Each structure stands twice: as C-alpha cells, then as structure tokens.
Amino acid sequence: METSRKHEGKLYYADECCVFRKTKELYGGLSNMASGFPLIVNGVHILSSEALYQACRFPDRLDIQEKIIKERSPMTAKMISKPFREHTRDEWDSIRIKIMRWCLRVKLAQNFIEFGRLLETTQDKPIVEDSKKDDFWGAIRDKENPNILYGVNALGRLLMELRQFYNQNRYSYEIFVVEPLNIANFDLYGHPILRIDERLKFLSFIKKHLCIDENNNNINIKNNTSVVNKKQAEAKVELNTINAVSEKSKKPKPKKNTNTNIKNKKIATNKTPQLFSDY
C-alpha cells in the first residue's frame, strides 16, 4: 500500500533531464495538463488525462465527475474538483499511483502516434515534472541552484516506466488494450470502467494511410505523406535539433551539491532505477 511506504525523493539536474512545466514547451505534452490528447472511456469523451484522473477520485459522485469532465481546460478540471476534495474516495492515497499509471496507459493507447513519438524524443533521460510546490507528483527547483530539482517526481517516474513499457511492447496487444484496474468502485458515471481496446481503431488508421495493393501483395505508404511517415520524419528532425542544441550548449557542469540542503540527497541519473514497478 502506498501509504505504508515513504516515497523517496530524488535529486535531478535539469540540464541532464527532460523537464516539463508549461504545456507548450518541448516536453509539455507529457503533462496531464496538456490538451491535444483526448480520451474515450466507456464511450465518454474526456479532454485530458488530468480530467480522467480527477474524475476517478469521485466514483460515487456522478455530479462531480460530470463537472470535471465537461470543463474544457485540464487545469480548470483539476481546480473544479478542489472544493469537493472531502468527497474523494476513502483509500485514494493508497491507489492514486495505480490510477495515474492507468490514465497514462489510456493516454498512450488512444494517442499512440503523438504520445509515443513524444516519449521517444526523451531518449533514456530522466523525465521530471518541474513544479512550484508539488514535490510528490513533481520535483521543486532549489532556490540557490535552479539547475537542481528535488522531489518524488511520481509523474516523471511513471512516464519513464511508460516509456520503458512502450519501448518493449511497441505495436503489441498490451499497448492497445488497457484493462480496468482491479479495485472496488472503479466507476465512471455509475458504471464500471470497461476494458479499452484500441486495436481496430489503430488498424483502420494504418489502413487509411497505406495503399494496399492486394493484387501483388504490396503495401505502400501513400505518396510518402502518410501521417505515420510524416510524424516519424518530423520526430527525426526534432530529435536531431534537440541533439544539435544540447551538443552546442554543452558547458562545464555547475558545481554540484555545494548547497548543504541537498548534500546528502540521492541523485537520479539515466542509470538510476526510478520506476514505481512495485505499485
């Protein structure tokens, strides 16, 4: 159970990580606050993973779920839930990581090209949500050295876990089929949340963007302008640009850990296991 363990904070060097705060920044799409990654659960259209996560707090309150889901802005969806926090389901703190992991899996299954591409651009670097005051979901900048962030970074860690899952299971059944969580009252609008199965949708997406010549069994990408192809080309250009920029901006590392507040904190690098696999 999450509550029985203390989550360990980690120290991150921003210049070695993929950091996101604002949704319009390079890695902003990793934030639950990002729009452009719509979801459908039990046939209900939900505009962001934030709205889905917040709605999961209130399985017994259809009215609150509806208020959250009908909000256009993800941030407002979170804010609108605040006055109702006392109605949050009882065991929330012990299941919120599981719920967030599930929300991210749905985001990937239903936005495979866009979100997968974004995960790819993070290579194998630590992913960190740069937060002003939330050192559980994100990590907070050190006042003396803003290159240093410290926090549990739960969202960043779940995204790294998802990236690993994506790299190991790309185009597989597991990516496109997301089972509901095995917890009581995992409900939306009074009905149990059902399995999400995006296989047919993804297949028809692929078919739409391929020319299938059934006479000689050839499969061609339409005029080289298929969405998949174009996105992959764009991702390559973007990655090259990121690499070029980070090569250019290689500068001597700032002095590390001179600040006594952070001296004994664990430093996270891309070699540090930082997943939540046991939850």
Ligand SMILES: Nc1nc(O)c(N)c(N[C@@H]2O[C@H](COP(=O)(O)O)[C@@H](O)[C@H]2O)n1
């Ligand atoms: N207040 C706020 N502003 C942002 O810009 C954020 N990215 C977040 N963090 C996100 O809030 C969600 C969790 O909220 P609660 O645990 O219900 O407070 C989660 O998506 C964080 O990533 N918060």
